[in-house]
Structures are given as structure tokens and as C-alpha cells.
Amino acid sequence: MAATVTFDELFDPDFLTALSRWSLNAKRVAGGGRHGERLSRDLGSGIEFKDYRPYSAGDDLRAIDWNLYRRLGKVFVRLFEVEEDLPIYLMPDISGSMFLTDSGPPSVIAALRSTLALATVGLNHHDAAGLFPFSDRLQVISKPKSGHTQIMTFAKHLARLAEPGPRIETRLVTSLERLASLNLRRGLLVLVSDFFDPGGIEAIREALRPIRHRMLFVQLVRRSDAEPTLQGDVRLTDCESGDAADLTITPKILARYRAAYAKFNEDLADIARRRQAHLLKIDIEGDLIEQLSRLFEDGGYRI
């Protein structure tokens, strides 16, 4: 494993320009955020009238509708729409498997570029993007912040994540549990990973239960995962754990492998479906913009 992507490669102007036509469309966002372009579930001091409600102690006296009081003899206050930002929590996988180069380019390139792309789309529309990379644990690199200037900061953070380091295992379940404990404002959680947690797909399903965010699953795949080209007597070594398995590759074993891999994908799709989330498969050897464009088919991704 070696260094795979540099800052310049990540912060490619052409790449970022291609993202400018895309946007995230959310009906309403949770309240408590900063001023943004999304309608909040909160009602407050906006300019567009929304509703009335009876006056209660502590309400702003400027919101009392005195005309209505004259007609009905009861005190009501006017409520207005509030526009806030959408918090986007980006969780790229930076475990050892992301850096494996034995059978093609490392997945970390596609992972980091996908993360940057989605963060940029949000930041372009005054949303807040936070970076929470994970491997054997969740790191909080940057809590959600908005503003165009954050794009540069985000790219620098991601470039540092691409530097080679010790082989680290994937602990997605642990990381999700940690994320849930942060009590973050509800927003969009983008999970960028191959989802090869040693606990299996069912452990991931359980770990996602306490997560209240809307979710976007970005699955990084490579052709050799689905159609391995191994043959003969081989010793397979897990790039993260170092565990070895001696196998004689036969058509029967290959068929079983394909079946196991297909079941894993079906389970992951089922998780996404049950959470009403989108599952985007990114072929790490394919064109990233083209693959991301499937997510923004009408120019915007409806959350």
C-alpha cells in the first residue's frame, strides 16, 4: 500500500466545475440549524406567513395579530416559514482495504473524490458539511460547516487522509455506534465504503438502527470483487487482518463465492431500501462523474 492521491488531484478544478450543476433537494430540514436554503420544520421569524397559534407567555409581542384580536377577542400570534441549512455528515472509509493496490487502483481515490464531490454539492447550496472518516474507529475531523471556503478546507482534510499509514481494520459497526452517540442534528449521512466489515452485513444493519439521519450509501466496488480471476492453489491473505486461508480454486468454489457476494449486495440493497435511502455503486475503475450523475439525474438529488 502506498500514497494514492494528492491534494491537487482531489482539488481538480474541472472535477469541481462538473459538480456545480448538481444540488441536493430536501423538503424540510430539522430545526436548530443555521440560516440556509432549506425549509425548516421550525416556524419562526421568516417573511412568508405560515399559520396562527394562540399566544402564550414569552411570545414576541410583535407577532400578535391585533386585527384578529379585534374581531375575535382572542390573542393569536402569526407564524412564518424558517429556512435553514442541511447538515451533511460524510463518512468515508479509510481502512486498509481502501489502499490495496494488488488488483487495480486503490479504492481510496474513488472514496475521497466521492466524498469531496458530495460535500461540494452541499456547500455550493449553503449546506453544512462535516467530515467523519472511519476505519477501526470514527474520527471527527470537521463538524458541519457551511460556506464555499469550506471546500478548500475539506479537500485539504481529505488529502491528508490519503497519506499511507499502518494497516487498519474496518470497524463500521463501532464507528456507527460512535456516530449515534454524538447526538448530531438530523441531517444527511453519507456512508462511503466497501462495507466489508468483519462482523458481516447483519452487524451493519443492527448498527444502523439507532441512526436517525437520512442516509446515502455509496458502495465502492471493483470488477474483481464480483468476478475473481484466481485459480489454482492460492493462499488468500486479508489485507487488513492478515488472516490467511489456503484454497484450491475450483469452479464449485468460484460459484459459491459469487453466490456469497451476490447475497451481500442484496442485503446491502435491502438495508438501503428499508431506510428509504439511495444505494449508489461506484466502480472504482470507472469514470466517477459519470457514475455520480446517476444520483443527480434531474440536476438534483431528492433526499
Add this chain to the structure above:
Amino acid sequence: MNFANLSAGWVVAGIAGLAALLYALQRLRVRHRQVTVVTTLFWRVAAEEAPARRFVERFRHPWAYALILLIVSLLWLAFAGPQLAQTDGGSFHVLVLDGSAGMAAGSRYQDAVAALKNQVRHLAADQRQVVWSGGGVRTLLNPGEHELLLEKRLAGLAPEAAPAGVENLLRQLGASSRPGRATDVVIFGDAPVRPESLALSPNLSVARAPISTRQTGRNTGITALGVAEAESGAWDRVDVFVRVENDQKGAAAPDALRIDLDGRDIPATELRAVRGDAAKGFLLQDLPAAGGLLTVRLTAEDSLPLDNVARIRLPDKPKLKVQLSPSLDRVLRLVLAADPAIQITEAGAKVVIRKQGENVGASLPALEFVMSQGSRPAFLITHPAKLDSTAVFNQAVKAIGLKEIDAMSLAQTARRPVEVTVGTGPQWRIEVWQELLSEEFNFTRSRAFPLFIANSVRWLADTRSGYPFVAAGRPLASETLEMGDRVVDGQGRMLDPLGVPFVPERAGEIKMENSARPLAVSLLDPASTVGLVGAASNLPQPGSVGLATNPVTWLLVLALGLLGVEWYLYQTSRVP
């Protein structure tokens, strides 16, 4: 099925050994190829993990084992060199390697040997015999003998300075072949075979193996070297005839020859073209007939060196010293003096001519004139008792020329029969009626009289004129001697005890019984010299075993095909 390189036992043992070796290799623990993967999650689900490190494992891939065993068995069989029995009805094959002089040109001999070995490999051992036909005939490989012996027996062989003798061999084979059994003769060489020779052996099927007819270069050779009486009439001189031919139909220049007699060079200027035409040959005149060895060489090198030298032993013809009784001087001196071969002398005489009872010449062979008393025959020939009288009689009648005498006239004059009788005695002698010398018989004035005297003296002196022409492959013949000398080997044993004409097999020397000087034998074969390339194309080619019918080829092709199958199975992960 036979195997060229291994016995059947070795073939079976080899396959068994290979099977055991492959079985052991199958059971040995394989060395796994190291592959790092993103995750082993799905592989663990797909298969049980292989057992921990062990020296041997269970026999896991029987089909792979069977496939590789089949491939190595095919290769082993190909190495063993299987030979299919010929499907031509079991005919017997006689493979004749032509070792005559013409095969020495270029690489034809090597090509013929290579073709022979190839053919031997493809014939069953009990259905073929290999025969060498060079200066003589020799069996190189008997039926049933292993072909490896052929290599050893060919080691010291090379084309000999001898004319092609394949036709003679075919006649022998035709005479000795068993009726009802087909014999296929394949000739490896370009010895000419005339259709007449084939007709003499109808039970033989004769073919000629194809041999490369690459250009062998020009060739010039000596095709004739003979001796004749000197044209000048000198008794103790001879003329020598030399003919040089080449395959370009051109005439040789005299200076292309180097000639020596007993080591003494004879200038080329002494060569004279026959009738002014060098193509007809050259004459060397009035060489001394003293038993010298004349050697003729071609100075230029060419493609066939065997015909570039020829030798001949010149005859030894000293003058015959005859002692003449004074009582016969008046009648015979003029006759004897007219014979250039005879010298009348008393010292060192070899033959004496006298009348009965005269004490002249003592025990020398004698021509003796006797009185015709009683039943004494007109001609009485006396020879040593160890010789056969009949043979002596037949030879003497012809040699002395008795048939030329008008015996009828003599008998009428004598009024009694004129007879020739042979008897034994201590010395050679011819007794003749003395009365025949009288005027009454008119014998002395007949044409036969000087001939009778000259022949009788020569016969009594045992004059041998030598051999005018001694060539390999041709019967040894003398001009004048019917009894001739016997050819003997180095130990003095006769090589022609039956007295049939001796045929020298190859150029070299042959030793004569009564001579210390061996005769020189030369090649002198125009067919070898001129007919170098494509000497005979009238014979068909044998049914050769080519690549398509060679079982080794098919075994290798099959092994190659199975290797392809294994490669495909390996690529599709059906075999490890």
C-alpha cells in the same frame, strides 16, 4: 508393435514409474500462491479452509492426475519410438546399401545411410535384412537383429573403389528367394539396374529409396588402362592404353595426367592421342615389359577421387634363351632366328631343342625329335606327375597350336595315324617324330611349322604374357595362359581353387601364386565416373513411412492436443 529405442518391458516400467511419481507429486502438499485480497469474508463462506501445513495431502484431483499421466505416457511412448508392423502382407524387405565407387561423390553416401536408417526404424525387425553391396556383398543386419547394431556395423564402412554390384546381388536374391513369399528390395544408392536384370528376378519387387540429387560437382576419371604387344614389334616392349573420361563429355589434356613406372616419372609428352583424338584415349609406346608397376594419376581434384588413379602391372617378357642342338641347326636356326622373342644361346638357356639321345641341355625342358619306331605317337607331351594329364593335354593342344597342323596329310604320308599323347615324366618335354623334318612330309615348309616351333618353345619355357587389363568387378583374364596363375591370399591359400575366372572385388592388389609381384587392380568403371547423378531412375520409390503414418508423430500430436485441453481446463479453473 515394436519400439525402436526401448524394449516393451522398459516402456511398461517407465509408464508405471511415471504414474507412481505423479501420484506422489499429487499427494505432496502444494505450494500456494500468495494473494492479498480486500477481504476473505466471501472465500471463507465459499470453501472450507485447506488443512494446516502437512507433508502430504489427500488425493484431491483424480481427473487432473489422469490427464497429466496420459500426457506423460504419450510422451514416454513417443520417446520409445513405436513402430507399426507393415501392412503390406508381411513381405520381407531386403535393404541394399550401395557402397560402390559412385556413392563417394558428394554426400550421396551419407544421404543413403540416413535414408536407410530411417527405413530400418519403420520396419519390423523380423521382416527386414540389410545388405552392403560395395566391393563385395556383406550382411549388415540379419532379420531379428536390433537396429542399434546397424550403427556399429556401418561405422567403418565407406564407398569402395568398386563398380556397382547391385545387379549381381539382385540375381542372387532372385535365385535364393522362397517361392510364394514376396521380397521387397529397396536400393539405397544409385547403382544402375537394367530392366533385363529385373526380368531375371520376377519374384522380387525392386524399388529405389529417394536420395537427394544435389549437384556433386564435375568429375573426371580414368576408365581404361591396358597393355598390348608393342606396335613396334619389340618382344620385350609393350604399349599402354589410357582412357580418361569426364561427365562433361570433354577430352582430357595429356598434362592432366601424371605417370610413373616404378616411381620413375614418364613425361606427358610421351603420351600420344589415339588417332589424334584425346577422347579416344592415349598411348604410351614401347615401355619395357619387365614387370614394372605403372601408375597413372589425374592431377586435378574433383568430386570422386576414387577414379583419379589407376595402376597396372606390366608383363615380364625377357627373350627366351634356347639351346639348339647342332644336329638341328640346319633345319631350325632360320625359323628360330626369325622369332624376335627367341635368342639362341648355350648359356642360361631355358629350353633345349635336340634329337633323341643327344646329350644337349641335360634336364632342361626339351623339344625332342625322336624316331617313329613302333607305336610311338607323333606328338608325345610329357609333364610332371603332380599335374592332371587331361588338363595339360587340353591346354597344350591350344597353346602349342597343334590344331593348325595338317594331321591328315601327315598321316597319309606316314601311312599310320598321327596322334597326340600325354604322359608323365621327370621333366617337361614335347617329343615329335624326327621324320616330320624330312622333305617327304613337307611339314617344315608348311605355315604351321614356325608357329609350332615358336609356341612349343614358349610353352616349354612357361612364358606368361601377364594380364592386359585388371579391373575391379571384371574377370581376371590372360591373353595366352589358359591354366593361368592362381590368386592366393596373404597366407598363400588359393582364392579361386576351382579355377574359375577370378573377379577382383575392389581396386587394390591381388597376389598371384607363382609371382612375387602382386597385380594391381584399378577401378576403371565408366559408370562410376560418368554416370554420377541420377544413374538410374527406372525404379519406383518404396512405400515410405512418412510423418503422417509415423506413430511417433501422432503420439506427439495427441500429447500436444491434451496439453491444450489441460491449458483450457486450467484457464477455466477446472483443474488446479
